[in-house]
Amino acid sequence: MVKKAVPFIALAALLVFPLVVKSDYYQHLMILVLMWVVIGSAWNLIAGYTGQVSFGDAAFFGTGAYTAGLLVTKLGWSAWWGLFFGGITAVLIAMPFGWICFRLRGAYFALATLALNEIMRHIATIWEKLTYGMLGILIVQTFASKLPYYYISLALAVISLITVRLVMRSKYGYYFLSIREDQDAAESMGINTHHYKMISLVIAAALTGVAGALYMNYMGFIDPHVVFSLHDISIMAILVGIVGGVGTQYGPAVGAFIMVAVQELFRTGGYGLISKLAKASGSETIISLSEFITKAHVMGFGILVVVAILFLPNGVVGDWNKITRLVLQKKIKGG
Template sequence: MKKNLLPLVLLAVLALLPLAVKSNYFLHLMILFLLWVVIGSSWNVLAGFTGQVSFGHAAFFGVGAYTAGLLFQHLQLSPWWGMALGGFVAVLIGLPFGAICFPLRGAYFALASLALGEGIRHVATIAENFTGGMMGIMIMPTFISKVPYYYIALALAVLSVLSIRLVIGAKPGYYFVSIREDQDAAASLGINTTLYKNISLSISAFWTGMAGALYMNYMGFIDPNVVFSLHDYSVMAILVAIVGGVGTIYGPTVGAFIMVAFQEFFRTGFFGLFEYLGEKTGSTAISALGGAVQQAHVLGFGILVIVVILFLPNGVVGDWEKIKRNVFRINQAG
């Protein structure tokens, strides 16, 4: 029971948060964080637990978002129907991909997934009559307040993490990890490796598609370069999981928090620090530096990932014992 205490406390805090926090800006960041919990945890099922590294999760995210958008565009259905269908459509994209690409192992599978993401982005760009191409799809948001979106995102995050936790703790989870550790040994133990890789892919695609559908509803605008973005989604999903802890249940949750905070830290020029200093000192150089920092968040990600891989190769959650030990030692010395 003690093991479950921290997530439950965290959940309670998150559930009560909008009562205490009225700032739209802060709620927006929290919604992004929750979306990343869903995407990062989904990526982690396929790559972290099953060992099939994907560079193409933007495909599932974008397909989920476009499902919601296109239902509205073509059938005048509420884009919330996308929340019912987005995950399933992502699975429909995922399964043929799995059937074709799962015979590939290791880096070759990763390359194929990269091609999937980029390929679908081009399809969405070119098929203008169907998707609107680069014009994208715009919808009127259902709610003006951010609070409903926050709770929907929270529900999605909780459901996805909880369902993943259940699956990983049972037979499929053991099979996923066995496949990750040694596919030939797994097959000799009676594990249908192709079947279980596809199950893992389906779970992963489903929740990523759901996150995409929510994104459409929340942001109100999508175009192919936004939702099928290689660096904003496919790579970011990997970073979220690596920073938090690949192959751990709560790693991507922690990683999502760190990455969203980190991105915002850079985007705002260290929360306005440079702007403030620039005004105080009247130095244009500092203001200019602040502008550069705002552009440099990708560089920041790079450095963060290098630091994590060097010092916490299993991520914050995976190496939590190590972090505790080192912090404790510092305290003792002090």
């Protein structure tokens, strides 16, 4: 009973959050969290539930972002149309890719998604006539306040969670899980595995493309290295999934929260703590070391993956019972 109420309590808290916390900085972080809930849920659908691990979510994210940006610069439309067309263009990329690459299984498919990521980034860099290449795209944001962005992000996060939930409760959900567990068994059970893998990928790509369009609208600036980034988008999506809990409904939501916090912790060097300590010590070595740590958030991600896989293979949500047991035991021992 309590567990069932948690999502609703969380939603209520998120609804009042920006009214209570007026700080632009924290509102900004929460917008990022909500955007990652969308991307993480999408990754979870194709990788967590359908078992087709993707290393190339940025391909769909960037496509969505560029669609939104180009609608403004080329057609003079509002970038908000990107929320619709960004999803569609991401699907248009996903369909031929999936049609060809779903012949590959397991790690080979994952490698193909990695290649797609890189191909899309190079296209965005080289095709300057369309994409402006490394200059990127700059648009004027619609709102000065963070509030509208916050609530739009929240709505998209809720929509993606509901989408995944509805899909997983239907025949499609059973088919996705069957494909994840055993492709040959699934085939012999009458499941057209190629077809259903495509459906899963298309839904995931659409959601990720929408998240990309949201990013364009909110940040106002994109370039190929930002939105087609392997480590900041594709790997981050995997981390959100793994840390939160692969193949769990709310894993990506929890994972998004943790990962944005971790990313921010690294980016700011423990909220400036490390550099302050380094300066206080006065030692050159420690100062340069602190700079290194601040820049090494990708390495921090790597360490986090190892830790998560070693101690929480099912993620925070999947291993929740294990975590509570550990905490309780410590309390008993300590008391």
